[in-house]
Amino acid sequence: MKQEKENFFSEPISRRDVLKLTGVGGLGLMLGTSGTWLASKTLLAKPQDRANIVPFHGEHQAGIITPAQDFVCFAALDIVTSKLSDIKELFRVWTDAAARMSTGQTAGDESGEALLPPTDTGEVVGLSASRLTITFGAGSTLFQKEGIDRFGIASKRPSKLIDLPLFSGDNLQSEWCGGDLCIQACADDPQVAFHAVRNLIRIGRGFVTVKWMQSGFQRTSQSDPKKGTPRNLLGFKDGTANPNVHDVQKMNQVVWSQTSDQTPWMVKGSYMVVRRVQFRVEAWDRTNLQEEESIFGRHRQSGAPLGMKGEFDKLDLEKKNPDGTYVIPEDSHVRLARGNGKAEILRRSYSYTNGLLDKTGQIDAGLLFICFQRDPKRQFVPMQTRLANSDRLNEYIVHVGSAVFACFPGAKKGGYIGGTLF
Numbered sequence: 001m002k003q004e005k006e007n008f009f010s011e012p013i014s015r016r017d018v019l020k021l022t023g024v025g026g027l028g029l030m031l032g033t034s035g036t037w038l039a040s041k042t043l044l045a046k047p048q049d050r051a052n053i054v055p056f057h058g059e060h061q062a063g064i065i066t067p068a069q070d071f072v073c074f075a076a077l078d079i080v081t082s083k084l085s086d087i088k089e090l091f092r093v094w095t096d097a098a099a100r101m102s103t104g105q106t107a108g109d110e111s112g113e114a115l116l117p118p119t120d121t122g123e124v125v126g127l128s129a130s131r132l133t134i135t136f137g138a139g140s141t142l143f144q145k146e147g148i149d150r151f152g153i154a155s156k157r158p159s160k161l162i163d164l165p166l167f168s169g170d171n172l173q174s175e176w177c178g179g180d181l182c183i184q185a186c187a188d189d190p191q192v193a194f195h196a197v198r199n200l201i202r203i204g205r206g207f208v209t210v211k212w213m214q215s216g217f218q219r220t221s222q223s224d225p226k227k228g229t230p231r232n233l234l235g236f237k238d239g240t241a242n243p244n245v246h247d248v249q250k251m252n253q254v255v256w257s258q259t260s261d262q263t264p265w266m267v268k269g270s271y272m273v274v275r276r277v278q279f280r281v282e283a284w285d286r287t288n289l290q291e292e293e294s295i296f297g298r299h300r301q302s303g304a305p306l307g308m309k310g311e312f313d314k315l316d317l318e319k320k321n322p323d324g325t326y327v328i329p330e331d332s333h334v335r336l337a338r339g340n341g342k343a344e345i346l347r348r349s350y351s352y353t354n355g356l357l358d359k360t361g362q363i364d365a366g367l368l369f370i371c372f373q374r375d376p377k378r379q380f381v382p383m384q385t386r387l388a389n390s391d392r393l394n395e396y397i398v399h400v401g402s403a404v405f406a407c408f409p410g411a412k413k414g415g416y417i418g419g420t421l422f
């Protein structure tokens with residue numbers, strides 16, 4: 001498959017060669033355009049930085065039950081090649097580059113050729129791995145787009161990889177929706193997270209285009225060394241009632257796809273739902289504290305359920321006020337989100353700000369809501385249906401973006417992400 005020269009290389013070169021050049025494929029060396037083998041010049045993490053490394057390889061992908069890092073850079077991509085073999089090759093190269101970057105190395109070895117653009121974009125040189133995790137997922141359009149089985153894998157689409165229904169109040173904008181693939185890079189440094197996505201996109205040039213991209217943040221470990229529950233931009237602790245990621249049984253029950261879920265290639269993977277939720281900050285900022293607290297059903301300062309003292313005190317949905325009303329209001333976010341408590345999700349969201357919404361001076365800020373589960377239809381959908389219909393918070397938020405991705409199982413050393421599918 002010979003293509004026109006890529007603009008960042010000085011000589012005519014095939015796309016597959018670009019993949020070879022930018023990838024490292026366990027070679028430890030790379031082939032330059034001149035055809036000579038070049039010595040490895042990787043930037044290895046210093047010993048003191050190793051604590052900042054989250055292993056890339058494993059039975060599950062990192063970045064799902066990994067305790068949330070401070071920053072995210074999220075990209076949804078569309079595939080522009082028509083060949084499954086190209087996608088497979090791309091995932092092999094991505095896997096190698098992602099594994100390297102997760103250890104604080106650059107995406108690929110440098111050629112040493114001053115007349116070639118460097119293999120890596122360079123902004124992480126000298127920085128630690130910063131607990132970087134890179135998580136890859138596949139959207140339903142990878143399997144079938146506009147009724148067409150583009151890559152001959154339509155039959156492999158997992159039944160759990162649903163297209164979400166339109167929920168009440170949704171104001172979805174196509175520029176924040178969908179994507180054939182996704183890359184979620186999380187790190188304790190925004191530059192490290194961005195670098196990872198940027199270099200993976202660069203490697204994929206000619207095969208994928210970026211459909212949408214959103215960065216996000218939580219409080220940093222520096223500003224909160226105790227690593228308490230982060231607050232969202234409405235000022236409330238967000239993540240308190242998440243299931244315990246250290247409870248293996250719970251994670252198998254809530255997050256990880258199992259053999260009984262009937263998609264063998266997804267076993268030990270997970271389904272991600274992403275919603276870009278815009279806040280009406282100006283309206284929220286005029287709301288009194290009592291109202292804010294009854295909207296969530298929790299106290300703002302402590303994060304405790306209404307009427308309780310501690311953040312992790314029991315959320316008692318039966319408790320009533322002397323006038324017979326519920327202490328946790330019927331239309332409060334936590335009551336509706338919990339429902340009967342049987343269906344849970346693992347939330348891993350990040351706040352975002354994107355300058356101004358329009359010329360009226362309204363701030364574009366919100367939550368990049370990200371959650372993981374075994375079955376969005378059984379877990380996310382009923383929850384979001386209740387919230388969309390009755391949550392008092394709806395007055396202050398609007399869902400503008402949406403996507404669902406099947407996040408592959410992890411890759412063993414020598415294997416590659418997506419190997420079970422491709």
Ligand code: HEM
Binds near residue numbers: 275333
């Ligand atoms: C603008 C969007 C949202 C904001 C600002 C928000 C904020 C919050 C806050 C402050 C809490 C209480 C603390 C906690 O347990 O983490 C909470 C709980 C929760 N939220 Fe949200 N949330 C949003 C959207 C959603 C969505 C879309 C879902 C799922 C469909 C969801 C599901 C949950 C769940 C399951 C809980 C825990 C309920 C329990 O106590 O069992 N949230 N959220």
